Amino acid sequence: MSARMLARSLGAIALLGACATAMAAGADLGQAEKQPTNWTAIGMFAVFVVGTLFITKWAAAKTKSAADFYTAGGGITGFQNGLAIAGDYMSAASFLGISAAVMVGGFDGLIYSIGFLVGWPIVTFLLAERLRNLGKFTFADVAAFRFSQTPVRVFAASGTLVVVAFYLIAQMVGAGQLIKLLFGLEYWIAVVIVGALMMVYVLFGGMTATTWVQIIKACLLLAGASFMAFMVLYHFGFSPEAMFAKAVEVKTGIAAAAGKSPTEAAAQGFSIMGPGGFIKDPISAISFGMALMFGTAGLPHILMRFFTVPNAKEARKSVLWATTWISYFYVLTFIIGFGAITFVLTNPQFLDAKGGLLGGGNMAAVHLANAVGGNVFLGFISAVAFATILAVVAGLTLSGASAVSHDLYSTVIMKGKADGAAELKVSRITTVCLGIVAVVLGIVFEKQNIAFMVSLAFAIAASANFPVLLMSVLWKGCTTRGAVIGGFLGLVSSVLLTLVSPAVWEVTLGNPKGSALFPYASPALFSMTIGFVGIWLFSILDRSPRAAQDRAGFVAQQVRSETGIGASGASGH
């Protein structure tokens, strides 16, 4: 095996490993090499920033009450909200990471993206409209509806902040690496720019600005990716078969050049057309699938978007639009990945001496942008990638800030007696704190392998937030004690099992291979079970007077969750 082939296979293994363990909607973009300063990209990004700052100014004039700040006054339509939700989900790493995974593994990349998609119908069938009917600002409003407020809010705020923290670190580190790569800026400058702009959007424009930044970015990203996929298909006369055939030929050629016999080379080339090493063992596959599927239904920054629409009908429409756009996006990334095989891997301009991609494995889509659209389009895609991180980070920060101000300050500390202005002030202070913390952590974690963080965020969301939300809404017997103990068990077990899983114990902490106590890629299968069983067990054992009150409150809660009668109106005040 030549050095070139070895480097390529190692890259492939590393990439697939990253897929299997993490790399979700915002994963680790890996260590990136600093590139020459790209003025076209910086110019286009500057246009985006100026545009979004105008939107923030407009939004700031509309952001007066707490309801405006948290939920854009409930005035977002289903279609707009669908785009914003899709925007939250289509992060830079899912765009660059999934297209790179397809370039390396072909069909395996498709399996991976399907995992991110299948949670949406579940959200639609079981949660979307009930969330809208019961909640006001945060998912804790729903989870704590009939329970004792303080303990459930404390749990929900912990679940939110832990998920947001891991997701945020992954995004900040990704931003720094990506910007270093695409714009040729220093890592810390990129992290500070992201932190500062995100604070401006959230502080002044609240949910209105955050939503519109997300919508604009979603449109730009979808347009850019559509153009790339169109150009690839156009080249092959719109025949997927011709595209696949060329990709197999390229992969076969690479294998042959690496010294494989013709039969081996042909087999290796054809391997991109079927499942490969993505699924190692069925337990990991199912556990990882569960984290993605149910984690989607427990991500606080996604759940909070259901409160920005006026009613249950619009909430349903927004998930349908989100599902549609996200599906379309994953089909595009699949075509882009195959396009990268045929356009990028065959062009020495994009390859380094060892045959790897210039700038690292995640550059597949970026080089393809250059190949099909030239330097200006490359600048466009780079600017969109930066905008993407910015928009996702703003949404995360807003959701963390509402957990602190609405759940902890207003409900737990002030016992619901805080006025709107004070609550708003606390959320703005929290936004600044979160922004500073995010920048500091982004810089601290620069050299760390943070590939596990997004999958951990999904696993916690699936094991803590989702079970509590589902059981409180659907199961009469659920009590305060059950929800809080079960929720914390899910939270703690998902974190601990991730800590002793290969991705953290061996890859990040550097312990010897095979020493991880927990052998699977994701804890969700086990930690979700612990969460659900915990809620059930501690609820049925709960004989306290509060438990009787909790159970008695179910019928009224159910009536409201099913009909929306009595729900917070369109304006939320």
Place this chain on the structure above:
Amino acid sequence: MEIDLTTRILNDPRYQELKAKRSRFGWWLTLAMLVVYYGFILLVAFAKPFLATRLGAGVTTVGMPIGLAVIVFTVLITGLYVRRANSEYDALTEQIAKAALK
């Protein structure tokens, strides 16, 4: 919500109908999605050669249309629920609300 309003809605047979219909439909669709997705994952785990079987003379494999079908299914099943909920269930909800709030 006042106890009175809740009792009135609870006693409305249309509310019981709405609750039963929606919950049955929602759980069936959830089950369908779980079966399709985990069916796909199990194929990937246990039937790799099947998914890598060529369709006809070209290089396109059985796995490609199956993968695409899972994506399309996800959108269609979501659309199916939303269509029914936005017409049938919302109409029922409106009747219930009208009766309860008058």
